[in-house]
Amino acid sequence: MSSVPVSAFLALALILFCIGLYGALTKRNTVIVLISIELMLNAVNINLVTFSKYGVNPSITGQVFALFAIAVAAAEAAVGLAILIALYRNRRTVNIDEMNQLKN
Template sequence: MNFALNLNYFLVLAAALFCVGIYGLISSRNVVRVLMSIELMLNAVNVNLLAFSNYIDPQNIRGQLFTIFVITVAAAEAAVGLAIILAIYRNRQTIDMERFNLLKW
């Protein structure tokens, strides 16, 4: 058997990570966990980009560049997310998703 790493393994790993992220997104009640799930989804994208960059585009490595931008933006997004969670925690003393139901029709 050939155990050399090929592109498919990385793509499957990324897809699995992405699905774990989506599962966490819809099943978590704690807002911080939801935020972490979103980070998982973004990291799945990073794995994808890096794998493609390594196997398909080793000359220009545009994927690696893209990943740097994704990491940076994800950090900004997490910072804003935590700030909003902090603001809501100060007002409501909870970070349970199911208690945030003021806005409903």
């Protein structure tokens, strides 16, 4: 039996998710918003791996799922950064408040 309860892992993931959510909603720099989203994805991965070990039905599936999530997150970071560079070429800014071309 483990000495660390399963709820401790879930609480850590919850704290990291909340930090990422707050950062993504309040920060004005697009790079920081992107990296906050990565932090939220990481918190979700902790949950997946935790349930793969301590869940009702422990199996390797949770870890495989976490690997898929990491692959998709890496692709998302690359595309997000490419969009950021393209926007920067057009508008000379990384401030997220000024990225409103789709508004009008």
